[in-house]
Amino acid sequence: MTRSQSFYWADSYVEKRRTPAEAISLIRPGQRVFIGSACGEPKALVKALSEAALRLSGLEIVRLMSRETTSLSEIADKTQDHSLNIRTIYLGSSDTESIARYMRFITPMNMSEVPGLFLSRKLPIHVALIQVAPPDDFGWLSLGVSVDITLAAAQSADLVIAQVNPMMPRTMGQSFIHVNRVHVIVEHEEPILSVDLRKRSGAAEWAGKHISRLIEDGSTLQMGLDAASQATIKGLGVKNDLGFHSQYITDDIMHLYAKGVITNLKKGLNDGKLVASCAIGSPSLYEFLHDNPGVEFRPSDYVNDPFIISQHNRMVSVNVAHSIDLTGQVAAEASEHTFFAGVSGISDFVRGAKRSKGGKSIIMLYAASQDGKRSRIVPSLGSAAVVVPRGDVHYVATEYGVVNLFGKSLQERVLALIGIAHPDHRDWLFSQAKEARLIGNDRRLGEATKGIYPIHLEETIERDGEQITIRPSKPVDERRIQEHYYSLNKEDVRLRFFHDKHSFDRSDVETLSQIDYIKDLTLVAVVGEFGFGRVVGVGEYLLLIESNMAEVAFSISADYQGKGLGKLLLRKLARAARENGIFGLVAYTWPKNKAMINLFKTLPYKVKTSFDAESLILNCRFDEMSDLRPD
8 A cells, every 4th residue: 555545535534433432532531522513413422421421520511502312411410510511502402490400501602703712722622522424435524414613613623533424414515524634433323313393382373473574575584493483484485585594494494495485596695505504303304404405504603693694685583582671681591482592693693684784683582481470571681691782672573563672762662562562461561661760650551451463454555666554553653653643734634633733742642552452443554664664544443332333533644645545444444343343333524524424435334424513423333234335
């Protein structure tokens, strides 16, 4: 054999083969050992390490989101950290009791910065235990489902021990390490770890519906790794040309890709490629990833880099929080609702998505604990770690609705967040906000304490090339409704209020935005960006309890009259009133208000008229259909 042949990678591969026990015996006391992350965890090597742990001392285990197939944390507990000390970048799937027990092991870091920590040797990795697919014809080993920080650990480690597993998919992208860079080979075939993320609550489904309405065709998605984020994906089946750039790829993303919903054609960066750094899911997902040129795996210092994230078109980041305070500070530690916990990549994607052209950062959380007794929207986070500062928070969604906190004052944030809190906790949050002086003492919450936002009444229409959203009002709309009234001309004000009016105090609009959506309902027509739109039309009804009829009133901005907004608002009010068990509608107007009279006649019910002093009274009952059905 010549010298050049002796360096052939295949010969080197054979020479490096060891059993798991032989490989682990090379680890020395006091070393820092990295273990491949998540579903890429080399189970055979970890098991051998646990068996040898008691003969070693002073080991530091570095890992990212371990599945704890062999509990090294328990060994650390039993030996009082003498044999093993754990450094966890991101907690794995654990119950809340285990999370509290092992809290001391967490190292809070942004995912984008972890590879640099290893490569700079600020945190030297002495041994890297990784799992790879078998080598290709050129000696390249693929890290498969776990590239994230594993690649950097392998590149910087003094000793690399690779478990070669034929069941590991060979993934494309920046996912390879050469046999010549590996020091020890352990051939061991075993199923790749899998996780079922399909368990979803009804609350998660509702929150997902609210969020899916914010995601436009052509958006690039990042989804957090939890049941609630995955629930959002369920509502995206009707979207077109979505892209994907995210830390984790899951079965749900694979299904959207297979349906043609995710095409990656309009990302603006890495067009045509689905980009991730880790895969967590089922064996079907891993089969999908094997040798798939449409999927690229890249390390976390690329995938989670806010600058890279910001270069995508309409980047939408969806992550789940544990709780949020009334000023907008977000905590993202584990709860019974989430699968995984830690700082992770949330802050990276929040900042990157907001800087993207047309981008959105969305924080999703459950309004209350599983038993409903504790609100997840709280007056103060107390000792909980702030993962997303209030200045970075953009959209916030619960099963009760979605609000945009960007550019909002603390008082506006309080009203917005209480509006999407669990109804059982709204009064308490409101009183706490008053005590903290986040809202004025003269404020009242009114019927909004009971209101459940009726998302089915939302509709977006197009008029003269402009999109107009018709939707129920929210507490945060108060100021915009006030601005709408101030924009009306004198004649429209007189028709709406029956007299000349020059001042529209908060008392005039507070009852229109703080409603229960059943006895009182306000619909607004809005143009412009969600959270910053201009109200161009207001339609409202108020229940008259004695007659069980709903009194309606309307106002449309002058430049939006003649576009059919009044007709649409009236029909939606009629639909909602009928669904809520109300008998019919009644309106008081001037006899010369031909527009209102004609508007009422567009309803498919018999319209009766009568006079009361100077007012014309229009009314109709839902059980009396018109003989002449309007179009």
